[in-house]
Amino acid sequence: MSLEKQDVLKIAHLARLALDDNDAEQYQHSLTSVLDLVEQMQSVDTDGVEPLSHPLEAKQRLREDVVTEENRREAFLANAPQTEAGLFLVPKVID
Amino acid sequence: MVDQSIASLAQKLRAKEISSVELTQDYLARIKQLDGQLNSFITVTDEVALAQAEAADKLIAAGSTSALAGIPIAHKDLFCTDGVLTTCASKMLHNFVPPYESTVTGRMLASGVVTLGKTNMDEFAMGSSNENSYYGAVKNPWNLEKVPGGSSGGSAAAVAAGLCVAATGTDTGGSIRQPASFCGISGLKPTYGRVSRFGMIAYASSLDQAGPMARSAEDCAHILQSIAGFDGNDSTCSEVAIEDYTANLDAPLDGLTIGLPKEYFGDGLNNDVATVIQDAVKEFEKLGAKVKEISLPNLNLSIPSYYVIAPSEASSNLSRFDGVRYGYRCEEPKDLMDMYKRSRGEGFGKEVQKRIMVGTYALSEGYYDAYYLKAQRIRRLIKEDFVNALAEVDVIMGPVAPTTAFGIGAKTDDPIAMYLEDIYTLSINLAGIPAMSIPAGFADGMPVGLQIMGNYFAEAKLLNVAHKFQQATDWHTKNPSLAEGA
Numbered sequence: 001m002s003l004e005k006q007d008v009l010k011i012a013h014l015a016r017l018a019l020d021d022n023d024a025e026q027y028q029h030s031l032t033s034v035l036d037l038v039e040q041m042q043s044v045d046t047d048g049v050e051p052l053s054h055p056l057e058a059k060q061r062l063r064e065d066v067v068t069e070e071n072r073r074e075a076f077l078a079n080a081p082q083t084e085a086g087l088f089l090v091p092k093v094i095d
Numbered sequence: 096m097v098d099q100s101i102a103s104l105a106q107k108l109r110a111k112e113i114s115s116v117e118l119t120q121d122y123l124a125r126i127k128q129l130d131g132q133l134n135s136f137i138t139v140t141d142e143v144a145l146a147q148a149e150a151a152d153k154l155i156a157a158g159s160t161s162a163l164a165g166i167p168i169a170h171k172d173l174f175c176t177d178g179v180l181t182t183c184a185s186k187m188l189h190n191f192v193p194p195y196e197s198t199v200t201g202r203m204l205a206s207g208v209v210t211l212g213k214t215n216m217d218e219f220a221m222g223s224s225n226e227n228s229y230y231g232a233v234k235n236p237w238n239l240e241k242v243p244g245g246s247s248g249g250s251a252a253a254v255a256a257g258l259c260v261a262a263t264g265t266d267t268g269g270s271i272r273q274p275a276s277f278c279g280i281s282g283l284k285p286t287y288g289r290v291s292r293f294g295m296i297a298y299a300s301s302l303d304q305a306g307p308m309a310r311s312a313e314d315c316a317h318i319l320q321s322i323a324g325f326d327g328n329d330s331t332c333s334e335v336a337i338e339d340y341t342a343n344l345d346a347p348l349d350g351l352t353i354g355l356p357k358e359y360f361g362d363g364l365n366n367d368v369a370t371v372i373q374d375a376v377k378e379f380e381k382l383g384a385k386v387k388e389i390s391l392p393n394l395n396l397s398i399p400s401y402y403v404i405a406p407s408e409a410s411s412n413l414s415r416f417d418g419v420r421y422g423y424r425c426e427e428p429k430d431l432m433d434m435y436k437r438s439r440g441e442g443f444g445k446e447v448q449k450r451i452m453v454g455t456y457a458l459s460e461g462y463y464d465a466y467y468l469k470a471q472r473i474r475r476l477i478k479e480d481f482v483n484a485l486a487e488v489d490v491i492m493g494p495v496a497p498t499t500a501f502g503i504g505a506k507t508d509d510p511i512a513m514y515l516e517d518i519y520t521l522s523i524n525l526a527g528i529p530a531m532s533i534p535a536g537f538a539d540g541m542p543v544g545l546q547i548m549g550n551y552f553a554e555a556k557l558l559n560v561a562h563k564f565q566q567a568t569d570w571h572t573k574n575p576s577l578a579e580g581a
Contacts, residue, residue, distance in 0.1 A: 008452070012235075015410060015455040016417070018440030019449055022557075026445075031214065033511050034142050034453050041327040044476075051471030054301055054477060055287045055527020056551065061330050074193035081424035088419050092426050095106060 003032050098574060101314045104260065104384055105162045115155070115165030118147040119209050123165045126211065129577065133234050135243075136251040136495035137172045138180050139212040143500055145256055147209045154207050161319045162341075171250050172213035173220055173293040174200045184228040185218045187422045187442035190276040190531050197294020197306050198326045199263055205557045206321040211259050211556075215249030217509065218444045219413065220298045222246050222514050224506065227446045232503055235278060236575040237541055241500040244274030246345050249309045261309035261318055265295060267302045269495070269520025272532035275308055276495035276544025279534045281561065281571060282308040283315045284363035286552050287527035288333035290319075291326035296380035299332070299408035302401075302524040303510070311571050312533060312561035315319035318338040319554060338555040344562040349383035351560065352488040358394040359493030359519055372494050375535040375545045375564070379436030379492075382563055387488055391432075393482040396473045397522035398514060403470035404525070405456050409447075412453030416442065446510070478526040483547075489550040490560055494519055495532045518544060529554050533561045534570040542573075 003011075008028045012019045019027065073086060083091040099107070107113050130136055144167065151165035158306060175181050175193035182188045195545035196204070204210070205382065217227040225233040225248025233248040235241040236256040243252040245263030251274035254262050264271040266284035275282030283306045290305045317340075317503055324337045334541035360369060376386060414578055418424035418438030428434030443451070455467035484491060496516055506513045523530045528551055545564075551556045565571050 011452045011456050012460070013436075014459060015444070015448075015451050016414075016435040016439050017451065018433075018436035022411055027449060030510065031452055031456070034402060034449070034514075035456075037511055037514065038403050038457075038466065038470075041396065041399045041473055042465070044473060046469060046472035046476070048157060048473040049475050051468050052475035055478065055525070056333065057334070058288065058331060063327070067470055069511070074192060076352065076420070079191055079421035081418060081422075089418055091431050091434055093431050 003028055003035070097121070098572065099308070099323045100311055101145060101162055101166055101260060101309070101317045104166055106459055108165045109125070109160055112178060114152040115148040116145060117411050119144050119167050119211070123261060129256060130258060132239060132577065133236060133252050133256055134231050135233050135249040135258060136169065136212045137182055137249070138168060138186065140179055140210060143179065144209050144211050151207045151209060153296070159207060159448055161206045163203065163321055166260050166573050167211050167263040168203065169211050169214050169253055170200055171216055171247050171262065171264050172217060172261060173296050175296070175402065176200050176210070176213065179213065180211065181296070181537060182229070183219050184216045184230055185443065186229045187416050189229065189423065191421050195294065198291035198328060199301030199322045200294070202322050203318070203418065210277060214253055214262055215246065217246035219256040219296070219409070219447050220246040220267055221409070221446050221450055223269065223273060223517055225249065225274070226507060227444055227505065229444060233502070236577045237279065238500070240502055242503050243278065243279035244500060246270040246334050247308060251275055251280055251282070252309060254278070254280045254308055255575060257574065260288070260500055261307060261314050261457060264304060264308045265305045267298050267405060267522065268524050269517050271306050271308060272495050272530060272544065273351070273517070274519050275532040275541065277500035279312060279316050279573060280308055281312050281531065281533045282306065283319060283322065283531045283554065283557065284523065284529060285319065285483065286521065286529045288331050289529070289552065290322050291329040291332045292569045293328035294446045297407040297412040300412060301408060302405060304524070305381060312531070312558050313341065313344055313567055314343060316558045322333050323554070335552050340555050340558055341557055343559050346559050347383060348560065348563050350380065351379070351384040351490070353379055353384050353386050354389035354484050354488030354491040355386060356394070356484070356491060359390050363497050363518070364494060365498045365538065367396055368494055368543050371536035371538055371543040372492070372545055376492060376577065378564060378567060382567060389488060389491065391484060391522065392475065393476045393480050394518065394522055397525055398518060399478065400473040400525060401521040402453070402514060403466050403475055406450040407452035407457045407467050408454070410451045410458060413447070413451055440508055447461055474525045477522050481526040481528055485550045494547050495544040495546040499538050499543060512552045523548055527551065529557055531557050531561050534573070536570055
């Protein structure tokens with residue numbers, strides 16, 4: 001399994017990571033070596049084995065659909081890089 | 096006072112031989128004096144600690160029976176602490192002050208602990224050497240040229256150096272046990288779901304588990320008692336009743352059956368480490384235990400399975416860091432996409448970015464079955480190995496890591512070699528069973544940890560087994576010269 005630089009740039013885009021050219025080349029090598037490492041999985045016969053997503057196979061617990069949290073807008077906004085009028089501020093999305 | 100157990104400190108606090116304020120001042124002074132060499136703390140919370148110590152002294156005077164009341168501890172900087180900087184050792188969270196308290200830290204506060212500060216770690220808990228921290232590498236107190244292990248390396252180094260009585264850690268693939276082994280302390284990764292993950296900054300949610308790191312199994316038991324148990328805020332937290340973790344510490348080990356997996360003693364295990372582990376097993380035989388060879392045939396597959404599942408879950412969990420609601424945002428973003436990409440490109444370190452990309456790839460269209468589902472099928476095979484083995488034996492023992500602590504920088508150029516070092520710990524997280532590391536001796540002057548693995552929710556049994564060993568040996572009482580020379 002060998003990744004091309006273009007593959008790395010595509011993965012980085014999907015992951016929303018800005019890479020410069022130098023980074024992309026480094027990751028090309030390091031991602032390829034991880035994928036080589038995990039490649040040995042393919043030699044194992046897992047036919048009929050169900051995927052295990054939770055070690056204790058617990059079912060999702062449900063609760064009553066009632067309000068449990070109070071409004072803490074100010075506290076949550078306090079960590080935001082930019083806010084205005086009680087809202088999170090981001091760069092312009094629509095021209 | 097720095098090598099006293101929680102039980103003996105609790106007794107001294109009640110006998111008024113020392114106050115929590117005095118004890119806290121002693122520890123804060125040691126941190127100031129010694130941590131420049133270790134870099135084990137990211138944040139020291141002097142004022143909070145002294146206020147908590149005053150409150151604890153009043154609680155104790157009023158008759159509090161909590162063993163942890165007034166005991167100075169530290170938290171891995173991955174637990175959200177209300178009003179106290181919580182960085183996860185990342186530039187991404189260099190300015191994050193949580194508006195809420197994690198369940199683990201909240202329960203310990205309710206037990207009356209004094210929080211000295213937040214300890215250093217590998218960024219977002221990704222690493223086995225504590226070299227992946229935005230705040231710099233942590234040094235091993237037994238040898239400042241060596242790593243303390245990771246990812247809970249700051250907690251391990253701080254406990255070993257006597258900068259706190261005990262600390263919290265988290266373990267996704269060995270991050271409590273391996274640093275405990277490298278630094279010569281006791282650490283417990285509980286059963287998945289035994290301790291609430293609420294307020295822990297998530298790495299891989301189906302593997303992450305918090306646990307105690309301390310100077311003895313008995314100290315670990317006191318902390319587990321405080322933090323374990325059901326929490327409605329974590330949907331994966333177990334409703335299985337907790338046990339009294341200190342009640343049976345002294346139970347005799349006559350007839351205990353110890354399984355030794357042959358895969359834990361094969362190629363790659365350092366000879367001196369093997370000798371320490373074999374000697375520890377002999378000690379258990381003297382205590383009345385029987386030994387049986389067992390097999391965990393899929394052990395080797397734990398590495399590929401883990402390095403698909405953990406990065407996949409990480410790529411999903413870490414998508415929340417987008418520069419919008421908290422954490423780092425790049426300068427002058429030109430549009431929304433630029434803001435996402437540069438904030439994440441500049442805010443995350445290299446190892447974190449790499450794991451996010453591995454996970455993104457494994458989960459992407461056309462690859463999901465071949466990677467993620469395949470890894471989960473193998474995960475079931477690994478779990479079944481443990482279930483089968485634990486039907487025949489009471490506990491499983493082996494090394495925690497193939498070697499003692501390695502040199503700082505020794506493996507940074509070969510990250511795959513570092514991944515392979517986690518061969519003895521990863522499978523435990525995939526299976527979800529509990530496991531401990533306790534000091535069992537030294538090789539080349541560096542501590543060696545014995546790993547003790549048990550069945551689901553058998554924490555009390557593991558602590559009993561570890562405690563009996565610590566009653567019969569004194570490895571856990573050894574201190575690095577850094578601490579002695581202070």
